Amino acid sequence: MKTLRLTSGDRAILLHSRFFSRLARATVEAILADTTVSTHEEHDVLFREQERIDEVFFVLSGLVRLYRLGKDGREADVAVFQRGDMFGVNAMFLNHRATANAQAAEPSIVARVESRRLSQLAAEETDVAQALLEVVCHHGKMTEDCLADDRLLTAPQRVANYILSHCPNGSETFSFRLPFQKNVLAGKLGLAPEALSRAFSMLRPSGVVVKGRVIEIRNRQALEEF
Amino acid sequence: MKTLRLTSGDRAILLHSRFFSRLARATVEAILADTTVSTHEEHDVLFREQERIDEVFFVLSGLVRLYRLGKDGREADVAVFQRGDMFGVNAMFLNHRATANAQAAEPSIVARVESRRLSQLAAEETDVAQALLEVVCHHGKMTEDCLADDRLLTAPQRVANYILSHCPNGSETFSFRLPFQKNVLAGKLGLAPEALSRAFSMLRPSGVVVKGRVIEIRNRQALEEF
DNA sequence: CGCAAACTTGAGTATAGTCAACTTCCGTGG
DNA sequence: CCACGGAAGTTGACTATACTCAAGTTTGCG
Structure with a gap:
C-alpha cells in the first residue's frame, strides 16, 4: 500500500534523523525529491534475506524488525x-543484497530512497558519504553491543541494562513506557518471551x-549492580 | 616496539586489502606516506574500550582480537x-572512541594510519569514503553474522559452519589448517575452549x-545437515 | 461483555559454562 | 637427540541458564 508524497510531519522526522541532520538543506531536498512512502500492516515483510534491494529505508512511524532465519525456521x-x-x-x-529479513513489527510507515541515486550522490558530495559512514558505524556499534551483551550478560542483566539505557542520567527513581510489545523486546534482547x-x-x-507496558524503577542503584 | 618503515612485503599485503585495493595508486601512496608500523608480543594490548584512538590499523602479520570486558572481567x-x-x-x-579492546592474539605486526589524515582524505576524495564504506559495511555484516549464529546455532553447528566456510566450493572431501589456536577459534565462535x-x-x-591444527573433512554433506 | 492475543508461570529438558583432572603437544635446554 | 616442563587441549562431573511445551492469567479491543 503506497502513499504518494511525504507529509510535512514526515519531513520533520527525516530532518532530525542521524542521516539527514548532517546534510545541507539543498542536499536534503535533492534526496527527498524522489522519496516515496509506503504503509505496512503488522507482519508485512519489506524484504527478505539475500534478496536484491535497490532502496534505502527510513521508519516514519511504527517499528521494523530485521531478523535472520535459521534452517528450522526459527x-x-x-x-x-x-x-x-x-x-x-x-x-x-554489499552487492545490493539484503543480509536479513525486514518485517513491520506493528503497523508502520516507511520512506524509501532509491539507493542508486543515493550512492551517486555519495560519490559526488563527500558530506553525503560522511553521513552514510556515521549511520553505518553507529549501526555497527549497536550490533556489536548486542553481540557483547549476549555473550557477557544473563537475561536479567540484559533487561536491567535495557532499562538503564532508558534512564534519564542521574535520577535514582523513574519510570517509562516500553516503545513496543514485550514480544519485540524479547526478540531484540535475544530472549524467548518467557525468559x-x-x-x-x-x-x-x-x-x-x-504494569502493562509501563516500567517503574524504584532503585536504580540495585539495577546497576545486578 | 616500533619499526620505522614499511617493507615491500608489507606494501603488497596492504595493496591487496579490501580498503587499498579500491583506491587509485596515487591515493594509496598519499596514505602510505605517513604509515607507521609496530610489532607486538602475544597478549599486547593495542588499545582499550572507551579509549581515544587517533589511528586506523591494518594487520600485516599475526592476529588481533577485539573484545569487550564484562563487569566480572570476563x-x-x-x-x-x-x-x-x-x-x-x-x-x-564514533568520537574517536574505541568500542572494544584490541589485543595481539599472537606475535603480530600492525600498520597504522593517522585517522585525522584519513578522514581528511575521505572528505576530499569520494573513492576513499567509498572504500571506507565498503570496509565498514563488510565488518558490520561479519558482526551481524556472528550475532545471528550465536542466536540460531548450537556449538557444533557453529563449528560445522566455520569449517564449511573454509571449504573450497564443491569439493566433498577436503582438509585445511586452522589459522590460529583453538583457543582463539573458541573465542571467535563465542564458546568456552571446552565447548x-x-x-x-x-x-x-x-x-x-x-589432528592438532589440521582439520580433515570426509563427508561434507553430513556437515551441512548438522 | 466476550473473545483473542499477549503475557505469565510452572515443570521438564537441553545446552553450554565451570572446575578439576588428565593427556597431548611443543619448544627449550641439556 | 632426548628429556623436561609448561602451555594447550581434552574429558568428566556438576551446575546454571534459558528453551520448550503446556496451562493458566491478564489485557485490550471490538
Whole structure:
C-alpha cells in the first residue's frame, strides 16, 4: 500500500534523523525529491534475506524488525528500528543484497530512497558519504553491543541494562513506557518471551515494577549492580 | 616496539586489502606516506574500550582480537582480524572512541594510519569514503553474522559452519589448517575452549577429523545437515 | 461483555559454562 | 637427540541458564 508524497510531519522526522541532520538543506531536498512512502500492516515483510534491494529505508512511524532465519525456521532478530531510523544502507555496499529479513513489527510507515541515486550522490558530495559512514558505524556499534551483551550478560542483566539505557542520567527513581510489545523486546534482547517475563520477575526484588507496558524503577542503584 | 618503515612485503599485503585495493595508486601512496608500523608480543594490548584512538590499523602479520570486558572481567570477542584486515575504522566516526579492546592474539605486526589524515582524505576524495564504506559495511555484516549464529546455532553447528566456510566450493572431501589456536577459534565462535573441544568430538561421527591444527573433512554433506 | 492475543508461570529438558583432572603437544635446554 | 616442563587441549562431573511445551492469567479491543 503506497502513499504518494511525504507529509510535512514526515519531513520533520527525516530532518532530525542521524542521516539527514548532517546534510545541507539543498542536499536534503535533492534526496527527498524522489522519496516515496509506503504503509505496512503488522507482519508485512519489506524484504527478505539475500534478496536484491535497490532502496534505502527510513521508519516514519511504527517499528521494523530485521531478523535472520535459521534452517528450522526459527527467527533471530539482528536489529529493531524505530521512528527516524535508517536501514538497508549496508546492502548498498554489499552487492545490493539484503543480509536479513525486514518485517513491520506493528503497523508502520516507511520512506524509501532509491539507493542508486543515493550512492551517486555519495560519490559526488563527500558530506553525503560522511553521513552514510556515521549511520553505518553507529549501526555497527549497536550490533556489536548486542553481540557483547549476549555473550557477557544473563537475561536479567540484559533487561536491567535495557532499562538503564532508558534512564534519564542521574535520577535514582523513574519510570517509562516500553516503545513496543514485550514480544519485540524479547526478540531484540535475544530472549524467548518467557525468559523476558522471568527476567522481569527476578528484577522485582530490585525495585522494578512492570504494569502493562509501563516500567517503574524504584532503585536504580540495585539495577546497576545486578 | 616500533619499526620505522614499511617493507615491500608489507606494501603488497596492504595493496591487496579490501580498503587499498579500491583506491587509485596515487591515493594509496598519499596514505602510505605517513604509515607507521609496530610489532607486538602475544597478549599486547593495542588499545582499550572507551579509549581515544587517533589511528586506523591494518594487520600485516599475526592476529588481533577485539573484545569487550564484562563487569566480572570476563572477555567476549567481537571480532578477530588477520593479515590484510583493517580495524579501528568505526572509531573514526564514533568520537574517536574505541568500542572494544584490541589485543595481539599472537606475535603480530600492525600498520597504522593517522585517522585525522584519513578522514581528511575521505572528505576530499569520494573513492576513499567509498572504500571506507565498503570496509565498514563488510565488518558490520561479519558482526551481524556472528550475532545471528550465536542466536540460531548450537556449538557444533557453529563449528560445522566455520569449517564449511573454509571449504573450497564443491569439493566433498577436503582438509585445511586452522589459522590460529583453538583457543582463539573458541573465542571467535563465542564458546568456552571446552565447548569447542566437545563440539569437535560431536562432529567426529560426521567425518570431521582433528589432528592438532589440521582439520580433515570426509563427508561434507553430513556437515551441512548438522 | 466476550473473545483473542499477549503475557505469565510452572515443570521438564537441553545446552553450554565451570572446575578439576588428565593427556597431548611443543619448544627449550641439556 | 632426548628429556623436561609448561602451555594447550581434552574429558568428566556438576551446575546454571534459558528453551520448550503446556496451562493458566491478564489485557485490550471490538
